[in-house]
Amino acid sequence: MNAIEMQSLTKKYGKVTAVDNLSLTIEQGELFSLLGVNGAGKTTTIKMLSCLIKPTGGDAVLLGDSVKERSQVIKGKINISPQETAVAANLSVIENLELIAGIYGQDSKSAKKSADGIASQFGLDGVRKKKTKQLSGGMQRRLSIAMALISNPQILFLDEPTLGLDVLARRELWASIGALKGKVTIILTTHYLEEAEALSDRVGIMANGKLTAVGTVAKLTEQTGTNKLEDAFIILAGGVV
Amino acid sequence: MRIVLFAKRNMKEILRDPVNFFFGLGFPLILLVLLSVINSAIPPEANNPMFAIENLAPGLAMFGTAFLALFAGMLLSKDRTSSFLMRLFTSPMTSLDFILGYTLPMLIMALVQAAITLLAAGIAGLEITIYILPAIVVTMITSFLFVGLGLLCGSAMNDKAVGGICGALLTNVAGWLSGVFVPIDLIGGTFKRIADILPFYHSVQAIRIALEGNYIEILPHLAVVLGYTVVIFVIAVIIFQRKMSGDKA
Numbered sequence: 001m002n003a004i005e006m007q008s009l010t011k012k013y014g015k016v017t018a019v020d021n022l023s024l025t026i027e028q029g030e031l032f033s034l035l036g037v038n039g040a041g042k043t044t045t046i047k048m049l050s051c052l053i054k055p056t057g058g059d060a061v062l063l064g065d066s067v068k069e070r071s072q073v074i075k076g077k078i079n080i081s082p083q084e085t086a087v088a089a090n091l092s093v094i095e096n097l098e099l100i101a102g103i104y105g106q107d108s109k110s111a112k113k114s115a116d117g118i119a120s121q122f123g124l125d126g127v128r129k130k131k132t133k134q135l136s137g138g139m140q141r142r143l144s145i146a147m148a149l150i151s152n153p154q155i156l157f158l159d160e161p162t163l164g165l166d167v168l169a170r171r172e173l174w175a176s177i178g179a180l181k182g183k184v185t186i187i188l189t190t191h192y193l194e195e196a197e198a199l200s201d202r203v204g205i206m207a208n209g210k211l212t213a214v215g216t217v218a219k220l221t222e223q224t225g226t227n228k229l230e231d232a233f234i235i236l237a238g239g240v241v
Numbered sequence: 242m243r244i245v246l247f248a249k250r251n252m253k254e255i256l257r258d259p260v261n262f263f264f265g266l267g268f269p270l271i272l273l274v275l276l277s278v279i280n281s282a283i284p285p286e287a288n289n290p291m292f293a294i295e296n297l298a299p300g301l302a303m304f305g306t307a308f309l310a311l312f313a314g315m316l317l318s319k320d321r322t323s324s325f326l327m328r329l330f331t332s333p334m335t336s337l338d339f340i341l342g343y344t345l346p347m348l349i350m351a352l353v354q355a356a357i358t359l360l361a362a363g364i365a366g367l368e369i370t371i372y373i374l375p376a377i378v379v380t381m382i383t384s385f386l387f388v389g390l391g392l393l394c395g396s397a398m399n400d401k402a403v404g405g406i407c408g409a410l411l412t413n414v415a416g417w418l419s420g421v422f423v424p425i426d427l428i429g430g431t432f433k434r435i436a437d438i439l440p441f442y443h444s445v446q447a448i449r450i451a452l453e454g455n456y457i458e459i460l461p462h463l464a465v466v467l468g469y470t471v472v473i474f475v476i477a478v479i480i481f482q483r484k485m486s487g488d489k490a
Contacts, residue, residue, distance in 0.1 A: 088250055091253060105333070
């Protein structure tokens, strides 16, 4: 079953077309990576899918509901880990988790239970009562993803989830994200091509607001006659290898 | 439920910052002590009652709530720039949840702040009567103005700009043009006319009259303050909703 169906999804800012006639289908449980250079339209696409901005044209249907017509219903089924860590700085780890659980409708008892569970799952037990502004970048990223998952979303948007992390923290997060595969539909944007290669079921490449290629890593490298996703990406994004 | 959760979070964010504690509560109390000392040094023949406790107390109660603009603005602005609001905008929270969630903690703080300032003024010589209760309520009502200004600036500006406008500029304008630091009625002229046009002087007058228990005279002053408050809140809500449904959270 399809989790997301985009039909000619378009976003214009004045005369600038940020996303141009994007049509794409993503299956439930799939981990789909959206790649592109800065300004390609990835974040705008994610913002439209997560009901943060309205499309200028076309539509996207998430789990049977249109982003144009039933955004409030969709909001209960999705969650996002934005590019920035987006945590409440003066709240503790557990308080952040309980806050998000409560906002998504869990009662106090359930929210506490969910927060405890997800804190353990993401290795945050040792810093439960620490204010989030005192956490390392890696820990804040983990918390950010845990906050996105505590509502049990059916679709999860991860916007550059490992940006600025060292290699160890990145690999730890990869393991956490990888463990979600098949359970949650994940849309991932990243500039780290090895990350997309390691995690994705399929990859979509955007350039100048258009989707220039979609497929598995193997298909994209075969299509471009290259050996690595990075080389395939450069060709498909309009660069020169 | 969501409003309460979000309001609690906002309250914690503000109160866990010691700088906020100092400016919100400590600073008006320090001013109360300093200006009371100055008042006691003014000879009676000078006939200058501006720092007399019955004038000073309502002024400082209003002045203390001016910092709510800074708290609300900084919190909202930081929530925007750190993408915390972006996270919440994708949740089922409505614009009413956000507006009330940001406003309610400020009103509670205004109540507590006004109560502490006026009771401390009692120690400094203010006659504590039952009228202190309506004065606290009137202070809370006039504090809506500053909360609205904070939400307006926080919706439209980054935290540095909010710090400059709601911190340095607004507290100075509110302090000088409300009559807390200068005898506006004595100065008169253009200065008095400007103070009359703006809401700060009227806020202090409303609180002062409430302390005297003369409610009919409050209304013209409250009308000016509430007029500004409604306009500022409407603009703040429009800008916030545009951010919420717009392109730059």
